[in-house]
Amino acid sequence: MGIPVKSRGADWLRPTLWDGVVIAAVVAAAVLLLLALRPAGGGDLRAVVTLDGAVIAQYDLSSPSQPARTWVDCPYPLLIEAEQGRIRICESECPGGDCVHTGWVSRAGGQIVCLPNRLVISLSAAAGTQDGVDAVTG
Amino acid sequence: MKRQVFSVCLALAMGAALCGCTGGEARKTVQFFAMDTTMSVTVYGEQAQAGTAAVQQAVNGLEAALSATRAESEIYALNAAAGMGAVPLSQDAQAVLTLAGAVSAATDGAFDCTISPIMVAWGFPTESRHVPTEGTLAALLPLVDWREVAISGDMAFLPAGMAVDLGAIAKGYAGEKCAQTLVDMGINSALLDLGGNITGVGGHSDGSPWRVAVKDPNAPAEEVLCVISLLNQTASTSGGYQRYFTEDGVTYHHIIDPATGYPAEHGLLSVTVISSNGGQADALSTACFVMGEEKALALWRDPAGLPAEFELILCCEDGRVVVTEGLESSLAFKGEANGYTCEIARR
Numbered sequence: 140m141g142i143p144v145k146s147r148g149a150d151w152l153r154p155t156l157w158d159g160v161v162i163a164a165v166v167a168a169a170v171l172l173l174l175a176l177r178p179a180g181g182g183d184l185r186a187v188v189t190l191d192g193a194v195i196a197q198y199d200l201s202s203p204s205q206p207a208r209t210w211v212d213c214p215y216p217l218l219i220e221a222e223q224g225r226i227r228i229c230e231s232e233c234p235g236g237d238c239v240h241t242g243w244v245s246r247a248g249g250q251i252v253c254l255p256n257r258l259v260i261s262l263s264a265a266a267g268t269q270d271g272v273d274a275v276t277g
Numbered sequence: 278m279k280r281q282v283f284s285v286c287l288a289l290a291m292g293a294a295l296c297g298c299t300g301g302e303a304r305k306t307v308q309f310f311a312m313d314t315t316m317s318v319t320v321y322g323e324q325a326q327a328g329t330a331a332v333q334q335a336v337n338g339l340e341a342a343l344s345a346t347r348a349e350s351e352i353y354a355l356n357a358a359a360g361m362g363a364v365p366l367s368q369d370a371q372a373v374l375t376l377a378g379a380v381s382a383a384t385d386g387a388f389d390c391t392i393s394p395i396m397v398a399w400g401f402p403t404e405s406r407h408v409p410t411e412g413t414l415a416a417l418l419p420l421v422d423w424r425e426v427a428i429s430g431d432m433a434f435l436p437a438g439m440a441v442d443l444g445a446i447a448k449g450y451a452g453e454k455c456a457q458t459l460v461d462m463g464i465n466s467a468l469l470d471l472g473g474n475i476t477g478v479g480g481h482s483d484g485s486p487w488r489v490a491v492k493d494p495n496a497p498a499e500e501v502l503c504v505i506s507l508l509n510q511t512a513s514t515s516g517g518y519q520r521y522f523t524e525d526g527v528t529y530h531h532i533i534d535p536a537t538g539y540p541a542e543h544g545l546l547s548v549t550v551i552s553s554n555g556g557q558a559d560a561l562s563t564a565c566f567v568m569g570e571e572k573a574l575a576l577w578r579d580p581a582g583l584p585a586e587f588e589l590i591l592c593c594e595d596g597r598v599v600v601t602e603g604l605e606s607s608l609a610f611k612g613e614a615n616g617y618t619c620e621i622a623r624r
Binding site for chain 1: 308310314315405468470473474475487488489490491492494497498499501512513516519520522547549
């Protein structure tokens with residue numbers, strides 16, 4: 140009857156309770172760090188208005204509020220209407236009127252562009268775009 | 278003791294991997310106006326900053342050469358010298374005009390960069406949109422003929438009265454040109470949105486393709502027809518919903534049929550073209566809209582004379598979305614809820 144052989148390597152690799160505690164502590168710290176670094180207001184829908192590249196207004200579209208109507212003083216004055224969950228350009232003195240034709244926009248990643256004014260309204264959400272798309276053609 | 282050190286190292290590695298999920302990858306996005314549209318460029322990696330700057334510089338350079346409205350451009354000079362003499366062209370202007378000619382030939386003139394006088398008559402370039410008289414269009418139609426653009430070496434000549442506008446091809450060409458610039462810099466992950474012409478440089482950093490949504494032409498601000506995958510290709514879309522006006526209760530869109538001088542009405546609401554050749558994708562989206570479903574699919578089946586193969590998404594007025602078979606495995610159809618049906622076209 141032989142003597143049972145016990146490998147030193149196998150003994151060294153067998154996890155103990157303390158190994159589990161150390162791993163759990165570091166993973167917990169990583170999760171806390173991940174939560175701390177997460178963009179604020181997860182899922183919030185925001186609209187940013189830029190005029191020739193400069194931000195001129197921002198709207199929080201995720202919280203209930205009275206509809207806001209704002210005239211923008213630009214080469215062709217236009218009226219922005221924002222309410223919970225959506226935004227549009229409802230009037231514009233620009234010649235083509237394509238920005239008004241766009242209508243309401245309510246999805247993250249959506250855009251309204253008034254080319255004659257070089258004005259862009261961009262919607263974004265901390266959760267990213269719906270369907271996880273990177274870009275839109277059309 | 279060694280065991281504890283090993284455990285700590287293992288746990289730290291797991292923690293680091295978990296923290297990596299927050300998206301620490303370098304990336305830079307810039308938005309700017311050029312070529313009469315809005316552009317958005319995102320470059321990933323260590324050279325993101327330099328990459329976006331290079332793209333912006335390249336686009337501005339191309340606009341300076343190819344614009345039909347900027348007095349210092351080569352195309353402006355070509356139009357101004359129509360009937361008087363030849364003008365020199367840069368390599369880019371030659372390349373775009375040559376490609377425009379190839380697409381015109383392959384589409385029997387459904388794409389024609391000499392349609393500029395007709396577009397001006399409709400007031401689209403000048404934002405004074407109105408319906409021109411029949412007499413005006415009849416007088417201008419003889420000036421629309423891509424075969425009259427004479428290119429010899431680095432010189433080009435236009436007959437009197439004619440004018441070139443590269444607006445329906447230049448953005449796609451710019452996308453491909455900028456993509457090459459980024460690749461030459463060693464950048465292999467970037468996404469260019471040049472006025473709705475989407476060019477993917479490589480894919481995501483993990484190698485997965487870009488996901489590009491195609492707008493629903495009946496609800497372009499809110500709904501999508503489908504989502505496609507893009508790797509080192511350009512997706513370009515043309516549709517009557519993009520620019521239009523209403524006069525006396527009738528709506529007129531901006532995609533003019535070079536054969537008639539009136540907005541093209543051949544049963545399509547929008548056309549999306551996917552190709553490795555950006556300029557071709559851009560020009561073909563207009564051409565196929567003008568041609569209609571049957572002729573567009575015939576061209577897809579036999580793309581003789583075109584520099585690259587391509588795939589199509591045709592949104593028809595009757596609610597069918599016709600997708601060519603090369604996209605079948607990677608396309609996610611989203612149009613059911615809005616009453617669309619999806620058909621696969623095969624060669």
